[in-house]
Amino acid sequence: DAGITQSPRYKITETGRQVTLMCHQTWSHSYMFWYRQDLGHGLRLIYYSAAADITDKGEVSDGYVVSRSKTENFPLTLESATRSQTSVYFCASTPQVGLGDTDTQYFGPGTRLTVL
Amino acid sequence: AQSVTQLGSHVSVSEGALVLLRCNYSSSVPPYLFWYVQYPNQGLQLLLKYTSAATLVKGINGFEAEFKKSETSFHLTKPSAHMSDAAEYFCAVIFPSGGGADGLTFGKGTHLIIQP
Numbered sequence: 583d584a585g586i587t588q589s590p591r592y593k594i595t596e597t598g599r600q601v602t603l604m605c606h607q608t609w610s611h612s613y614m615f616w617y618r619q620d621l622g623h624g625l626r627l628i629y630y631s632a633a634a635d636i637t638d639k640g641e642v643s644d645g646y647v648v649s650r651s652k653t654e655n656f657p658l659t660l661e662s663a664t665r666s667q668t669s670v671y672f673c674a675s676t677p678q679v680g681l682g683d684t685d686t687q688y689f690g691p692g693t694r695l696t697v698l
Numbered sequence: 699a700q701s702v703t704q705l706g707s708h709v710s711v712s713e714g715a716l717v718l719l720r721c722n723y724s725s726s727v728p729p730y731l732f733w734y735v736q737y738p739n740q741g742l743q744l745l746l747k748y749t750s751a752a753t754l755v756k757g758i759n760g761f762e763a764e765f766k767k768s769e770t771s772f773h774l775t776k777p778s779a780h781m782s783d784a785a786e787y788f789c790a791v792i793f794p795s796g797g798g799a800d801g802l803t804f805g806k807g808t809h810l811i812i813q814p
Contacts, residue, residue: 615801622707624788624804625742640801672741674802686732687802689741 585609588673588690596698601660603693605673613676614656615687618642618669625672631656663697670694700725702791704805712813717761717776719808721789724770730792731772732802733763737785745787748772759783784812 586607595601605614612633617625627640629648637648645667647659656675660667674687705720723729730749734742746757753765759782763774772789786809790802 617801617804622806624806625790625802626804627801630801674742686744686747689734689743691741 586673586675586688586690588671588693590693591691592694594696594698595663597664598662601663601695603658603660603671603673603695605656605658605690607654607656607673607675607688607690609675609677609688610653611675611677611688612653613678614650615674615676616640616646616648616656616658617672617674618667619672619692620669628658628671660695663695665697668695668697700729700791700793700803702789702803702805704787704789704808706808707806708809708811710811710813711779713781714778717774717779717783717810719774719787719789719810721763721772721774721805722770723772723791725791725793727793728765728767731763731765732790732792733757733761733772733774734788734790735759735785736788736807742788745774779810779812781812781814784810786810 589604615630616628619625626642631637631650634653650656671693673690676687701724703722732747733745735745736742745761746755748755748765756762761776786807788807789805
């Protein structure tokens with residue numbers, strides 16, 4: 583089915599381990615985003631990408647790395663997981679930005695990550 | 699500083715009563731405004747958006763919101779609450795000065811509770 587998917591949906595890991603969260607979209611949207619959702623904070627932007635091989639930091643990027651070798655994939659890596667990175671992570675995409683009518687972001691179902 | 703504020707982390711209404719969820723933004727330039735809904739263990743779904751066309755915006759599931767520039771507000775309403783409306787609601791903003799590529803800025807969310 584077309585859309586935006588995330589994997590895994592649930593992940594438990596230990597402090598210090600490397601973890602990669604996957605995001606895949608089938609719309610060929612140019613822009614992709616990673617957010618984390620924490621109680622009392624809403625969603626906060628971690629990284630975004632305007633196109634393949636173009637990425638930039640968001641509000642809370644420390645401890646995270648992204649890559650985008652293909653338009654449809656936007657993996658998020660926690661290089662050395664910490665307990666403070668326990669959160670729900672959402673990936674989103676949109677075809678373009680800055681033009682109002684096309685700014686709608688479409689969200690994946692989320693990945694719930696627990697760091698012990 | 700540009701920001702978005704949702705008043706009330708929890709709102710409780712009776713089934714059939716008016717739903718009013720408040721959102722205010724802080725910006726010298728009117729932004730693009732969105733309301734998203736999140737049902738338990740799911741991703742975010744767009745309810746409606748304001749992109750400088752009509753100030754009264756109608757969305758899905760009977761929700762609507764009115765953009766009031768003088769009050770820097772974008773409150774979400776529904777005339778008659780239904781049990782299925784129980785969810786978390788997020789107001790989100792794209793500030794045009796940022797070009798939109800830096801993603802959505804979210805409020806902290808309002809949990810809507812529907813009393814039978």
